[in-house]
Amino acid sequence: MLNIFTLANGRLCQEEIESLEELSRFKPIWVDLESPTLEEKRWIMQYYGLSIPADAMDEDIEESARFYREENGELHIRSDFLVPDDAQPHTVRVAFILNLDNPELKSKGVLFSIHDEDVPVFRLLRMRARRAPGFIEDAKEVLLKLFDGDAEYSADTLEDIYDDLEKVSRKVLSGDVTDAMAGEVLGAIARHEDMSGRIRRNAMDTRRAVSFMMRSKILSSDQFEDARQILRDIDSLDSHTAFLFDKINFLMDATVGFININQNKIIKIFSVASVALLPPTLIASLYGMNFKYMPELDWALGYPYALAVMVSSAVIPMIYFRKRGWLK
Structure with a gap:
């Protein structure tokens, strides 16, 4: 699926592209490719002159090769975004390509994102940008807002874990813990521990991506301050995840104690x-x-x-x- 996003009266407008001719009618600031086909990749190559790397969405790529800048000025960032699915919580690898220095290519000033499945943070950004004029100004702002939304989404997920652990605490501390109830509690604790670990890893990945953008010196003064605020928000998540791990360990020990x-x-x-x-x-x-x-x-x-x-x-x-x- 190929979607492009243009700015109209300060709002982000979305268009789904189904042919190369439609692609040439717009001047987007963001091109989003979700599970792109070979034909859609060819359209991007023909119109923008942008070649999408074959390993753009590989999970086993080296950590040191996930953030780099090409000689032609293209900025490459591969970052993970949290998908807190109730059935299977996981992260989605997204490859970003941003060209800011090469004016000969039509891709200058356009953010390209490639991923295999829909990401909740992307939906949140599209909704906010449609409703709030001036929320997005350029491609760099889109990328910053995505990382900001990812940090906010992680914080919301942590709040949900807080609420669920409160319910688990009331069950455990009631004193009447049967073996069947203990099994349910241990299953819930294991799920929350897994989700807390994913949030902590996701926050670390987002911190590295934002720090790389700041070191690349591509941000304006206002955007640089926004990036610093994102880093502060991410740092605040560390203490919460540490507290959750302690609470999970306490509930785990208490439940095992009742089983004994x-x-x-x-x-x-x-x-x-x-x-x-x-x-x-x-x-x-x-x-x-x-x-x-x-x-x-x-x-x-x-x-x-x-x-x-x-x-x-x-x-x-x-x-x-x-x-x-x-x-x-």
Whole structure:
């Protein structure tokens, strides 16, 4: 899918391109390629003279090769954007190409973005730019706003994790944690821990991308200050993610502790039963081994007497355990 974005009266307008002729009718500041076909890449090459690298969206590219500047002035940035899907949270690799120095190409001053799937931050930027005149002024501002939106999206996701962990905390701290509830809590904690780790990695990636733009000296004074504010917002996320990791570890330890308590209750039942039944077993063994003939023939009250002693030997320890509180 090939979408272009132009500025009209200070607002960002979106157009979906389906042919090379349509592409030549507009002067965009942003060209977005979502899962581009070979034909769409060829249109970009023919009209803008821009060759999209074959490894633009590779996940295994070296970290040091994700931010660089070509000799022709093209700025290449490969950054990850968070997609907090309930079923499968993940990040999407987006390749940005920005030409600011080569006036011979029609791509000068145009931001190109290439990615495999739709990104929530992109939708948020399009919505805001349509409603707020002057929100976007040039291609560099589009890139900064995308990174700003990514940091904001990470903060919103952290707030959702806060709310979910509050619900988990109420379950764990209620004191009545069954094994089934403990399984649900551990599953929720594991999901939140995974999401918190993704947010922290995503924040680190965004910080590196914004820092690279600042070092490239392509930003105006106002844009440079905006970039510094983005870095401050990202730095504020670190303390929140650290707190969440501590809270997750606490809830994990508490839940495992309740599981151990439930297991100890079961073991305690068997321990009490074995201790209480030990005297009757001993009495039965002694009673059965100290008669030359069957006791029914020589002593009519032998069995009732033995049974009474066995029951008493079992009841007395149970009463003692109950007074000590070991049966609760």
